Amino acid sequence: MQVSEYPSVLTVLIREILPVMKFGEVVCSGDAPESCVVCLYDFEVGEEIRRLTNCKNIFHRSCLDRWMDHDQKTCPLCRTPFVPDEMQDEFNQRLWVASGITDFYSEYGTVSGL
Numbered sequence: 001m002q003v004s005e006y007p008s009v010l011t012v013l014i015r016e017i018l019p020v021m022k023f024g025e026v027v028c029s030g031d032a033p034e035s036c037v038v039c040l041y042d043f044e045v046g047e048e049i050r051r052l053t054n055c056k057n058i059f060h061r062s063c064l065d066r067w068m069d070h071d072q073k074t075c076p077l078c079r080t081p082f083v084p085d086e087m088q089d090e091f092n093q094r095l096w097v098a099s100g101i102t103d104f105y106s107e108y109g110t111v112s113g114l
């Protein structure tokens, strides 16, 4: 297994398409969960959360980011893929384009003394 200091392109792109919002600012329809299934703590008003585009489940931003670091591509709660079917094509294109950029990032990452 490869250990990388950098999140994979896929992870970065997934993070881009999942909106970060603040809990309490989201207009909830009444069935919003009160706690995060990853850490089991309640959401506090003003905390950064991510809402999954596909299944609309919400999690703490940091919890979901950590989840993704384990190379997970599905919702921790319902296992729905992060990327909805209708976005898959666009997503793959962005992935392809972004893949060329990772080299830049890894080269840049080796520059020290900034």
Ligand SMILES: [Zn+2]
Residues within 6 Å of the ligand: 036, 037, 038, 039, 040, 041, 059, 060, 063
């Ligand atoms: Zn959490």
Ligand SMILES: [Zn+2]
Residues within 6 Å of the ligand: 052, 055, 056, 057, 075, 076, 077, 078, 079, 080
């Ligand atoms: Zn879900």
